[in-house]
Amino acid sequence: MKKFNIYMMILLCATVLISCEKNAVQDITGDPPQSMIKFFNFGVNAPPVNFYANDTKMTAVSSVTGVESLLGVGYGSVGSGGYYSAIIPGQYTLKGKIAAEIDKDLAISNIAGTIETGKSYSVYQSGFFNATDKTVDGFIIEDQLPALDTGKAYVRFVNAISNSNPMTLYAKNTLTSEEIAVGSDVAYKAGGAFTALPNGVYNLSTRYAGSATNVISRLSVSFSKGRVYTIGSRGDITIVSTTLVNRPFLDNTLNR
Secondary structure (H helix, E strand, O other): OHHHHHHHHHHHHHHHHHHHHHHHOOOOOOOOOOEEEEEEEOOEOOOOEEEEEOOEEOOOOOOOOOOOOOOOEOOOEEHHHHOOEEEOOEEEEEEEEEOOOOOOOOEEEEEEEEEOOOOEEEEEEEEEEEOOOOEEEEEEEEOOOOOOOOOOEEEEEEEOOOOOOOEEEEEEEOOOOOEEEEEEEEOOOEEOOOEEEOOEEEEEEEEEOOOOOOOEEEEEEEEOOOOEEEEEEEOOOOOOOOOOOOOOEEEEEEOO
């Protein structure tokens, strides 16, 4: 019996050592996701949503109660405070799911996209929300961020207004009055190239090809050297009010 007890003690100690060894060599040094993504809710009349990549939640509003917030990403907003989220490269269905209690987690947008290694992307809910079908349009574009340049700002234009014609964004320096075309005509669901601008404050406007009439305007937007920005259009192009939520609007979001 004494020999048996000694044997059991040795066996128990060996088991503990093996267990500790298993934990000691556990590999937690895997490569982090190498691609980045951000999400915009620019769908006119669309409800607040949480964004998903397949079944993985990518955005959410924090709650101090420990229960998921029902607020989500509202219209005219960008998820995660405008910051990029890391994502593993691959093929995805990118979804906006209703955050509110009614129709909770119903996917109102389903956007197919392929995420490539080392690249950055922006996903937009866009167009007009169909309250009957409970669907809204959307698209994904690659953010081809320029190399770091501490002497200039870089700006591009994304058109998320489904009932607009292709537009060109213009930036007029409020100090020098010099006006620069930020790329060329950009159609719905597309984004222009990043264009270098001197550090300064600008009045922004969009125009249709061959027209000198401003379609959308926004005053006194600051662009700082070393930074990269996206100006995105959203809303209903037919609205002429300057106060309605769904009026045509130029959103300014920092990429870097």
